[in-house]
Amino acid sequence: MNLKELSKHLGISQTTISRALNGYPEVSEATRARVIAAANEHGYSPNTRAQGLATGLSRCIGHVISVGDSGEMVNPIFGDFMAGAGETYAAHGYDMMVTRVGQRDEADIYRRLKARGAVDGLVMHAPRFNDTRLPLLTELGLPFVVHGRSSGANTSYSYLDVNNRSAFHEVTRHLTSLGHRRIALINGQEQLDFAIRRRQGYEQGMEEADLPVDAALMTQGEMTEDYGYQNATVMLDLPDPPSAFLVSSIICAAGVRRALDDRNLRPGEDVSIATFDDCLSYFRNSAARPVFTAMQSSVRAAGAALAQMLIDRINDPTAPHTQTLWEAEFVAGASTGPNKD
Amino acid sequence: MNLKELSKHLGISQTTISRALNGYPEVSEATRARVIAAANEHGYSPNTRAQGLATGLSRCIGHVISVGDSGEMVNPIFGDFMAGAGETYAAHGYDMMVTRVGQRDEADIYRRLKARGAVDGLVMHAPRFNDTRLPLLTELGLPFVVHGRSSGANTSYSYLDVNNRSAFHEVTRHLTSLGHRRIALINGQEQLDFAIRRRQGYEQGMEEADLPVDAALMTQGEMTEDYGYQNATVMLDLPDPPSAFLVSSIICAAGVRRALDDRNLRPGEDVSIATFDDCLSYFRNSAARPVFTAMQSSVRAAGAALAQMLIDRINDPTAPHTQTLWEAEFVAGASTGPNKD
């Protein structure tokens, strides 16, 4: 059933039907009701492509996920983010398109997305240090928002980020105040901006406690469970092992925990673990006494908020950029305790 | 830059440009080369919507994710599936659309997706017992493939599934052969078809070993880490606790493991854990000696294969349905051992 057929069926012009359905005022309420009823009855929904062609809009938001050494799409964080964003899109009648791309073809994909008119705007994920996508997207003139920030970028853009530096500063302080002196940092890939900031917060906290930053106690990598396990294992076998771990993701932290278990070390008693917690649906850390001491910030909420930011931007592309910084919340859990050395 | 402009610029008709770009034979190779060069130079890509309108195709695949009590999109399995599917789509020039929907509005969303012509086909996730979406999609005439199966459905459809029943049968046999008699089943939601089949496999294995099926040792629910932890905790506190756990997801299994740790029970020695393993990128279980004894099957590979099945179906909707059943592979890990009772 298309517009022409519906028009013939009702004996009303296509124009009027279109207007009735799109809420224009120049159609009587009686006619509008009749049109809507008929549309429902016949299951008529305007053809997306025709509508898009006529309006010049796609009503679709793009998410470009770079894979390669980092497999962002397979990161559980992505699912929670999309769940949040999807909710907002659905509420505003937007579709959500996900594109997978190798890092080499990134620029090409963005250009084509624009040239093809496939999306009205997009969300940029996992910004890197001095990310080249920022000037590219600005040049393309496609509305976009960034989940995170990119240090070194000199263009202005809209973003929502967690204050990673202050979060890691705060949690490092928590550990030093418990008497820990050897604190390991199990970080995300430091080509990614958030990981750089987290490291800075950690280093700041160590410095403030007059503690040295030991390269042997710092790693960066993709935040899988096994990555946490492997690195914690190596560090625990050092002649001078850490008494506390600061971890960038709860999934990693599970791996660190496993490394402790292997050695019969009890988290929070023998060795402490603190982590960043994105409040992943499948890894809740919110019991009366949370398993992990953590800095929490919901990535799902971030998804919802960023989607809204983007829609606002699409509706008014000339509005000043929005820059939002969320503070992560400290949550005391069972995985940290005083240093016993 | 659109077709008309490019045509004017080159002094060649729109027809010829379109044909040159789409690989039609009735254009000389010299002209084709000239057109392609100009298209690249000016960053011309045909407008998706116009192309779609003209061809009647969207070159887009839909994934409808039902949320509600079960939050499938936030399930890390989803990310791995999409990564696999996305690879195939990209290779064939398809876009990937993800739609989030509450279970109540499901039928409506599918109908609208069809009516709007938004997608050329779709992947159905998480089929339930006697799933009503099956007759709906068949009636709509939208090409689709199913990740899993739906018992009780009497229409024919294309699917790819893991043989969940045989997998759980086999792993149950493994546990009984190790002398376990009290084996707990930490299952997924049994409204979902795969969970039903897994239970059947488990029950079959128990029966074959002349072991009773104890309702107190069976749970179903969304397979979060905490769900595994909570239920294992309860069961371990029973007067007659299980000596082995059979778990439906490696994330759950991590929770079960945590419950053991809490009680200073060593997995594989004091209590055994076996699990289904979807080979999630962020939860590798593939060391020289895997952490968990498991039935493995890559959900990412399933995504890639299903995407291909769907594209084949779109290209020839009248072809007979494809029904593929993968056998999960048994992997001996460190988490199972003889019953010591």
Place this chain on the structure above:
DNA sequence: ACAGCTTGCCAAAGCGCTTTGGAATAGCGG
């Protein structure tokens, strides 16, 4: 040299919608 092909190109129609610019009807005061 000419009919009969093939080759290489093009003009125009059409995909299903929105929107512009009118036109017809109704309502109103004078």
Place this chain on the structure above:
DNA sequence: CCGCTATTCCAAAGCGCTTTGGCAAGCTGT
């Protein structure tokens, strides 16, 4: 009862592409 403004509707153009049907050269074989 007439002219004027609202109200309600419509025909047709246009969005950017693909595709149909056809035309003009350039070959071939006789």
